[in-house]
Amino acid sequence: MHAAAFAIFGTALGPGAIAWNTAGVRGMALPGPDEAAQRAYVARRHPQAEETAPPPPVAEAIGTVQALLETGRGDLGDVPLDLSDCPPLHQRVYEIACAIPPGETLTYGDIARRLGDVALAQQVGQALGRNPIPIIVPCHRILAANGGTGGFSAPGGVDTKLKLLTIERARTTDAPSLFPLDELPLAKASKRL
Numbered sequence: 001m002h003a004a005a006f007a008i009f010g011t012a013l014g015p016g017a018i019a020w021n022t023a024g025v026r027g028m029a030l031p032g033p034d035e036a037a038q039r040a041y042v043a044r045r046h047p048q049a050e051e052t053a054p055p056p057p058v059a060e061a062i063g064t065v066q067a068l069l070e071t072g073r074g075d076l077g078d079v080p081l082d083l084s085d086c087p088p089l090h091q092r093v094y095e096i097a098c099a100i101p102p103g104e105t106l107t108y109g110d111i112a113r114r115l116g117d118v119a120l121a122q123q124v125g126q127a128l129g130r131n132p133i134p135i136i137v138p139c140h141r142i143l144a145a146n147g148g149t150g151g152f153s154a155p156g157g158v159d160t161k162l163k164l165l166t167i168e169r170a171r172t173t174d175a176p177s178l179f180p181l182d183e184l185p186l187a188k189a190s191k192r193l
Contacts, residue, residue, distance in 0.1 A: 003046035012070040024080035072168040090127040
């Protein structure tokens with residue numbers, strides 16, 4: 001089922017875009033440089049969608065995304081999603097990713113184990129690389145086994161992933177920190193990236 005509608009909305013990191021239909025959210029663009037870029041993204045990914053005011057569940061999701069990108073706090077676990085075009089394995093990966101709270105991370109291997117087969121780690125990475133709903137399906141919270149960031153296919157690549165993790169005050173390493181992340185002023189932490 002195609003996306004029927006979309007909206008552009010402002011965030012602390014720039015304008016974002018969200019597309020939906022009657023079943024739920026179908027797509028999302030990470031914040032970009034301007035609204036024209038977001039409309040171009042939607043035209044490529046959801047060519048039949050029309051720009052309109054979002055219905056209450058989508059408006060609530062937008063508000064939570066805005067809060068998450070400003071404060072690092074927000075629960076997107078109840079956002080209705082339409083992943084019907086995604087393969088079943090990808091849907092299972094996204095379900096596990098959606099259960100990771102802000103500020104926490106899992107590895108590709110952790111997700112593979114939860115799927116029942118550690119050998120699926122590469123397929124987990126492929127599913128996350130094709131995530132149609134970043135932030136709501138928080139693929140940025142998945143790290144490599146060695147504490148590395150792993151990949152990130154969104155615009156800005158790993159820099160964007162690190163920016164999102166910094167906003168959420170997530171630890172990306174087991175190394176001790178000089179300052180507790182909770183004491184870092186958010187504005188300073190996100191401006192460094």
